[in-house]
Amino acid sequence: MKLSPLGDRVVLKQLEAEETTKSGIVLPGNAQEKPQQAEVIAVGPGGNVDGKEVVMQVAVGDKVIYSKYAGTEVKLEDTEYIVVRQSDILAKVEA
Template identity: 65%
Template structure:
């Protein structure tokens, strides 16, 4: 199944949280933080949103930094994705 976001929406897949710290300590599942880095899977076409022209400047394949609880989580074919507005993306990770 393919996901095609509408307007200024972006579909992302969260990058897995680190299971060990830099010093080598293995973290329990409850000690891991919710990941904030995601990979963009699909980008909407932009266009008029709330009467304003929105240009999409993100593209599929980029890694981005998100707000902690931004977007709507969906599960398709056993894979979890998050759909959010382009404005909920805080930064591009290079």
């Protein structure tokens, strides 16, 4: 099964949360903050959305930071994804 977003939507797969702090303290699962970094899995076509022309600025494989409470969580074949609008993506992470 494959997710194909519509309009200006983007499908993200959340990156794993770090399990230790910079000082070496191991965090239990419930103390870890949900990461806001994700990898782009699929990108909608953009186009005319809500009367405005939208050009997609992210591509499959990009690593991005998105708004904390953005999107809809979807579970598909034991993998969790987040579907967000492109406007909920704050930045690309470049190495």
